[in-house]
Amino acid sequence: MTDPARAQPPVRTDKLTKVFDGVTAVDGITFDIHTGEVFGVLGPNGSGKTTTIRMLCGLLTPTSGSATVAGFDVLTQSEEIRRNIGYMSQKFGMYDDLTVAENLDFYSSLYGLAGQEKKERMYELFDDLGLRPRINQLVGTLSGGWKQRISLACAIAHHPAVLFLDEPTAGVDPAARRRFWDTIYGLAKAGTTILVTTHYMDEAARCQRIAFLSRGHLIAIGTAEEVTRQFGKATIEDVFIELQERDEGVTV
Amino acid sequence: MTGTRKRKSLLVPMLRKEFIQMRRDRLTFALMIGIPIIQLILFGYAIRTEVRNLPTVVLDESRTEQSRSLVSVMEQTQNFKIVGAALSRNEVRDWMESGRARAAIVIPPEFERDIKQHKTAHAQVIVDAADPLASSAAIGGAALAASVRATALVDPHSTRPQPLDVRVRPWYNPALRSSVYIVPGIIGVLLSLTLLAIMSIAIVREREKGTFEQLVVTPISKTDIMLGKVLPFVVVGYVQMACILILGRVLFNIPIRGSVTLLFVISLGFIVANLGIGLLVSTMVKTQIQAIQLGIFFLMPNILLSGFMFPREAMPRVAQWISYALPLTYYLTVLRGILLKGIGIDHLWHETLILAAFATALIVVSVNRFSKTVS
Numbered sequence: 001m002t003d004p005a006r007a008q009p010p011v012r013t014d015k016l017t018k019v020f021d022g023v024t025a026v027d028g029i030t031f032d033i034h035t036g037e038v039f040g041v042l043g044p045n046g047s048g049k050t051t052t053i054r055m056l057c058g059l060l061t062p063t064s065g066s067a068t069v070a071g072f073d074v075l076t077q078s079e080e081i082r083r084n085i086g087y088m089s090q091k092f093g094m095y096d097d098l099t100v101a102e103n104l105d106f107y108s109s110l111y112g113l114a115g116q117e118k119k120e121r122m123y124e125l126f127d128d129l130g131l132r133p134r135i136n137q138l139v140g141t142l143s144g145g146w147k148q149r150i151s152l153a154c155a156i157a158h159h160p161a162v163l164f165l166d167e168p169t170a171g172v173d174p175a176a177r178r179r180f181w182d183t184i185y186g187l188a189k190a191g192t193t194i195l196v197t198t199h200y201m202d203e204a205a206r207c208q209r210i211a212f213l214s215r216g217h218l219i220a221i222g223t224a225e226e227v228t229r230q231f232g233k234a235t236i237e238d239v240f241i242e243l244q245e246r247d248e249g250v251t252v
Numbered sequence: 253m254t255g256t257r258k259r260k261s262l263l264v265p266m267l268r269k270e271f272i273q274m275r276r277d278r279l280t281f282a283l284m285i286g287i288p289i290i291q292l293i294l295f296g297y298a299i300r301t302e303v304r305n306l307p308t309v310v311l312d313e314s315r316t317e318q319s320r321s322l323v324s325v326m327e328q329t330q331n332f333k334i335v336g337a338a339l340s341r342n343e344v345r346d347w348m349e350s351g352r353a354r355a356a357i358v359i360p361p362e363f364e365r366d367i368k369q370h371k372t373a374h375a376q377v378i379v380d381a382a383d384p385l386a387s388s389a390a391i392g393g394a395a396l397a398a399s400v401r402a403t404a405l406v407d408p409h410s411t412r413p414q415p416l417d418v419r420v421r422p423w424y425n426p427a428l429r430s431s432v433y434i435v436p437g438i439i440g441v442l443l444s445l446t447l448l449a450i451m452s453i454a455i456v457r458e459r460e461k462g463t464f465e466q467l468v469v470t471p472i473s474k475t476d477i478m479l480g481k482v483l484p485f486v487v488v489g490y491v492q493m494a495c496i497l498i499l500g501r502v503l504f505n506i507p508i509r510g511s512v513t514l515l516f517v518i519s520l521g522f523i524v525a526n527l528g529i530g531l532l533v534s535t536m537v538k539t540q541i542q543a544i545q546l547g548i549f550f551l552m553p554n555i556l557l558s559g560f561m562f563p564r565e566a567m568p569r570v571a572q573w574i575s576y577a578l579p580l581t582y583y584l585t586v587l588r589g590i591l592l593k594g595i596g597i598d599h600l601w602h603e604t605l606i607l608a609a610f611a612t613a614l615i616v617v618s619v620n621r622f623s624k625t626v627s
Contacts, residue, residue, distance in 0.1 A: 057469050059626045078624075083471045093466025097276045098269065109265030110470040154466070 008071060010035055010162050010193040011056065015065035018051050018216075025051040027216035028065060033162075033195060033209075038188045040207030041197045042240060048216040049197040050090060053164050056195070057087050070161040083111070086155035090166040092147055096140030100131055100150050103139055104157065111158035125153040129183065145176030152180070156187065163187065165196040169203065181206055201237040212240065214247040262472040266480025274484055281488075284450060288442040288492050292499055295438050306379075306389055308332040309353035311344050314363035322375060322418075323357055325400050331393030332357070344378065354380045355390050367416075377420045387420070394418045436506060436587040437560040439496050440580050443519075444526050444554050447489050451530025452543040454481055460540065468624040478619050482527050489523035490516065509594030518586050518600065521607030525579040528614025535621040554580045579610045 011033035018026040026048040033039045041049050054060040056069050058078030067074045070084040094103045104125065108118045126132045129149045134142065139150060148168060155163060165184075169177045181203070188194055196207065204210050205224050212220040212227075220227050220243055224236055233239045274281055308326075312319050326332050335353055338344045347353035358376040366373035375398075379390035398418035458464040467477065493516070500506035533546045555561065557571050558580035564572055575581045582603040589595045589603075597604065 054626065058624070059465065059469060061625060079471065082469060085469075087466070087469045089462060089465045089469075091462035091465065093462050093464075095269070095273065095463055096461075097273050102269070102272060106265055106269045107466075107470065109268075110262050110467075110472050112260070112471065151466075 008068065009033055010071075011039075011067070011069055011195060013052075013056070013065065013067040016052065016055060016062055016067050017064045018048075018055060018060060019063040024216050026055070026213075029211075029213070029216075029218040030065075031211055031218065031221055033193055035193055036188050036191050037209065038184060038194045038196065038207045040204050040210040041195065041213060042199075042204050042210055042236075043197075043213035044244060046215075047213040049213055050166055051216075052213070053087075053166050053195065053197065056081075057085060057164055058082055083158075084161045086158070086160035086163040088148075088151045088155045088163075088165045088168050090170070092151065094139045094147065094150055094154065097138060099136050099138055100142070100146075101126075101135040103150055104153050107154035108157040113157065121157060125157065129153050130179075144171045145173060148172050148176065148180060152183065156192075160192065162193045162195070165194065167197050167199065169198065169200065177203070201235070201240070204236050204240075210236070212243050214244050217247060219243045219247050261476060263476045263479055266472065266476055267483060270480055270484045274488075280450075284446060284488050285491060285495055288446055288496055289499060291442055291445075292438055292496050293503065305333040306331060306355045306393075307335040307353050308355040308357060309336045309338050309344060309347040310334055311338040311341070311356060311358045313361045314359045316364035318364040318367055318373075319359040319375075321404075322359065322363075322397065322401050322416075326357055326377075326393060326397040329393040329396050331389045331396075348378065348380055351380075372417050375416070375418045377418060379420060391420045394420050436500075436591045437558075437584050439493060439500070440522070440558075440583045440587055441555060441560055442496060443489060443492060443523060444580055445551060446492060447485060447523060447526040448530045448533070448550060449544065449547050450488070451482070451485055451527045452533040452537070452547055453540050454485070455531065455534035456537060456540050456543045459538075465626050468626070474622050474624050475619055478531060478615070478622060482524070482531065482615070485527050486520070486523055489527070490519070493519060493523075506591060508591055510590035510596065514597060514600075515586070515590045518590075518604045518607065519583075521604065521611045522579055522583040522586075524611035525607060525614055528611060528618055531618035532614060532621065535618055535623075554578050557581075559584050579607055582606050582610075 009032040012031075014030050015028040016026060016030070017024065017028050029048075029052065041052065043049050051060065055062050055074060056067055058074060058081050062074065069081045072078075072080040072084070074081065095106070098106065101122070104122050105118070108122060113121055126135060129152060131146075131149055131153060134146055134150075139147065142150070152165075152168070155165075169180055172180065177200075184194060184196070196203075198204055207224070209221065209223050210227060211218055220230070220239065222230065227239055228234065228236060231239045231242060233242060310323055312323065323334065327334055332355060336347065338347060338356070341358075344353075344356045344358065348356060356378040358378060360374060360376075363373050363375065377390050377394040379387045395418070398416045402416045455464075458467065468474075497506075497508070497512070501508060529550055530547070533543055533550065537543045537546055553574055557564070557567065557575040558578050559575065560580065564575050564581070567575070586600055586603050586607075589600055
């Protein structure tokens with residue numbers, strides 16, 4: 001964020017493609033995400049959302065095309081990328097047999113925090129995310145909403161420049177979802193760039209821009225208004241269904 | 253935070269996490285220690301009952317009071333259990349080849365006459381030495397019985413030669429092996445078995461649970477992940493080893509003639525080599541079931557070809573070549589050398605270096621194969 005050499009957007013993809021055993025999961029998608037933007041990626045299951053995120057995080061190697069995250073190339077600088085991003089995977093990734101505090105302590109340490117700095121950051125996160133009452137509870141015994149909070153805490157412990165959230169609110173109650181989005185907005189306001197995938201249309205409407213994926217194709221991109229106007233629909237949900245049907249009609 | 257933060261080792265937090273988890277998972281820890289102990293006891297007692305009651309056939313050509321006394325003393329040692337009488341050498345061979353008898357006591361016609369004439373009386377114990385344990389039990393029993401009978405016969409004032417000579421003739425495997433031969437090997441086999449399995453499962457389990465994906469997206473290096481996983485199990489390996497040694501000593505009288513310190517030092521290479529195989533397995537499989545199956549696949553040649561059960565000298569050449577590629581082969585030499593013969597590093601540096609090389613190579617290969625990506 002402070003690097004003057006980094007004039008390019010925090011996330012940029014160019015014809016990014018991933019093929020698994022002859023099946024194209026992500027098919028030449030190109031987009032930019034701006035600093036401090038909340039960028040939503042929508043699409044049905046199997047549309048390539050998770051594969052895209054995994055390529056951007058360095059967990060998968062793209063088959064072709066290129067991408068940069070926080071100014072670093074996903075093909076050659078994945079270690080630099082790892083230091084500058086936060087990631088919440090779709091599958092809950094915390095250790096069930098560690099407490100909330102132990103999980104956060106572990107991940108903070110992995111992101112290079114130590115001593116007093118680490119301790120202060122941990123308590124800051126406990127307060128910001130309302131985790132205080134649960135810090136000594138084993139993570140495996142927490143309910144969905146609490147699990148989501150500790151995951152987020154671990155993902156942002158190091159103030160990452162870019163935050164990737166893969167269906168972060170799946171299986172979480174509405175009140176917890178609202179609180180989660182408040183936190184997300186707070187982070188974006190502070191300059192964190194956020195890419196979030198979701199199934200929920202109300203959440204899609206909260207994103208500054210959205211991208212539609214279907215069968216690995218990027219089929220629309222823009223603000224909610226732009227996208228609905230472009231397709232002459234009333235809601236994002238209508239657009240979603242229309243685009244998905246059209247894409248399937250073309251490819252079938 | 254910028255990308256210029258200096259790279260430092262993240263091994264310490266990784267280790268701290270692993271030890272907290274190990275401490276919390278009491279059941280697994282108990283199994284890691286309990287399983288080898290139970291197996292040792294099973295193995296150990298199975299071996300003991302076997303050598304204590306060798307089914308034995310008697311060919312008594314003397315048919316005298318003296319010969320019957322010898323047979324009865326032999327039986328009292330409990331190493332022999334008389335299961336029948338033979339009338340000829342051919343019949344003895346028949347009993348042995350069919351496996352109905354594992355040993356035979358042969359007493360020649362002149363037995364009592366020799367004793368009476370104050371000559372050395374000869375008797376023979378034939379043993380199926382394909383099982384090295386049987387032969388040593390026979391040697392032990394025969395020597396004991398001979399000395400008991402000799403004491404009864406000897407005239408303290410006489411200067412005649414020893415009254416009794418009971419010779420043991422090993423059949424099928426003339427290169428006799430000691431009864432304690434197999435017991436120290438159990439340490440090596442049990443370490444192999446448990447370390448390989450727990451190591452591969454520990455990694456695959458993280459992958460299955462989804463915590464792995466969250467871990468590899470952090471800046472931790474793959475070397476730190478691997479070492480963080482391996483080192484706690486090195487401690488486990490040593491705890492297992494100490495337990496088996498102590499128990500082996502208490503329950504089965506395994507001799508410890510050499511330096512325990514030296515044994516522990518050399519064992520590091522063997523423990524790490526087995527953990528390395530476990531790591532290698534974990535890089536090849538996707539599920540815990542696959543890890544276990546591949547683990548068993550690696551384990552079988554270790555048990556069959558390392559010389560744990562069957563002497564390597566008697567194996568076909570190809571099996572011998574394979575045995576050279578097994579860490580257990582060298583570790584058995586170390587275990588038997590230190591525990592039974594009491595030899596030192598001057599005779600074992602060769603094995604020590606090979607084990608260290610195995611450990612290094614396996615860890616390096618595993619770390620290289622290990623990928624910080626998901627598929």
